Amino acid sequence: MKKADEALVAYLNREEIQALLDAPGATTAIGLRDRAMLHVAYACGLRVTELVSLRLDQFDSRTPPSIRVIGKGRRERVLPLWKVTAAALNAWLKVRRADGAPELFPNACGRAMTRAGFEYILDKHASTASKEQSSITKKRVTPHVLRHSCAMHILQATGDVRKVSLWLGHASMQSTEIYLRADPTEKLDALAMGVPPMLKRGKFQVPDKLIAMFKEVGRPV
Numbered sequence: 001m002k003k004a005d006e007a008l009v010a011y012l013n014r015e016e017i018q019a020l021l022d023a024p025g026a027t028t029a030i031g032l033r034d035r036a037m038l039h040v041a042y043a044c045g046l047r048v049t050e051l052v053s054l055r056l057d058q059f060d061s062r063t064p065p066s067i068r069v070i071g072k073g074r075r076e077r078v079l080p081l082w083k084v085t086a087a088a089l090n091a092w093l094k095v096r097r098a099d100g101a102p103e104l105f106p107n108a109c110g111r112a113m114t115r116a117g118f119e120y121i122l123d124k125h126a127s128t129a130s131k132e133q134s135s136i137t138k139k140r141v142t143p144h145v146l147r148h149s150c151a152m153h154i155l156q157a158t159g160d161v162r163k164v165s166l167w168l169g170h171a172s173m174q175s176t177e178i179y180l181r182a183d184p185t186e187k188l189d190a191l192a193m194g195v196p197p198m199l200k201r202g203k204f205q206v207p208d209k210l211i212a213m214f215k216e217v218g219r220p221v
Contacts, residue, residue: 008181010139011148017042019132020141023125029095030108034121036092037105041118041143043085044069045150045168048143052113054104059089071169079167118143151179 012020021038025031041051050069058068065086068078081089092105100110107113119142126141139145151164158164165176 009148009152009179010145011152012136012139012141012145014153016129016133016136016139017149017153019129019136020125022132023128026091029092032088032092032095033105034125036088037118037121038125038146039085039088040067040081042146042150043082044079045147045154047071047147048115048118051143052103052105052115052118055102056104057102059093059104061086061090065089069169073171075169075171077166077169115143122146148179151176155179 021035021042024034024038026035037051040046040054041048044067046054046069050071053070054067058070060066060068065081066078067081068076070076097106097110100106101112103112105113107117122141122143126136130136147168151168154164154167155161161173161176161179164179165173168176170176
């Protein structure tokens with residue numbers, strides 16, 4: 001079978017991610033919801049379907065706070081939350097309507113949010129974040145880019161691709177190897193272990209004294 005080109009994964013660096021997380025306002029309920037969604041999506045490396053289907057009962061506020069994620073194939077994983085992620089989530093829950101859908105992040109009408117709904121939210125805040133980090137304008141920010149960003153930052157922090165696989169809920173390590181190809185820091189060890197060729201082609205200059213010595217030795221006695 002003909003193989004298709006496999007491009008490197010696209011992801012945001014830490015400065016770009018921070019600008020994106022700071023983009024939603026914190027003075028309205030919608031802003032607090034969007035901020036919490038972005039924090040959870042990035043910190044947990046969620047697929048968009050995992051994010052919009054999260055229910056209230058999947059968040060455990062006990063110490064340490066965590067999220068129970070139901071991924072592909074109904075595989076479950078429990079992910080602890082950073083303090084800043086838990087803080088953003090708790091700030092949203094304080095203003096969230098008690099009635100309506102059981103989803104953790106309902107839409108403005110109180111019903112379950114769709115994939116397209118979150119993609120619209122992400123695109124809006126990415127545009128705002130690009131004013132702080134202009135490099136974002138050169139990237140297409142999608143829900144899966146947030147997932148890739150989480151994976152790359154975990155890999156760079158731990159150097160262990162197995163931890164990335166467990167965090168993302170991959171069924172096999174083969175799915176996680178794409179991040180090794182995209183991370184230049186993983187190649188630095190190999191670069192440090194190798195010895196670059198230091199010799200350069202050039203001309204050999206024979207000193208005049210050495211030539212005179214050869215002539216002296218070569219004279220008949």
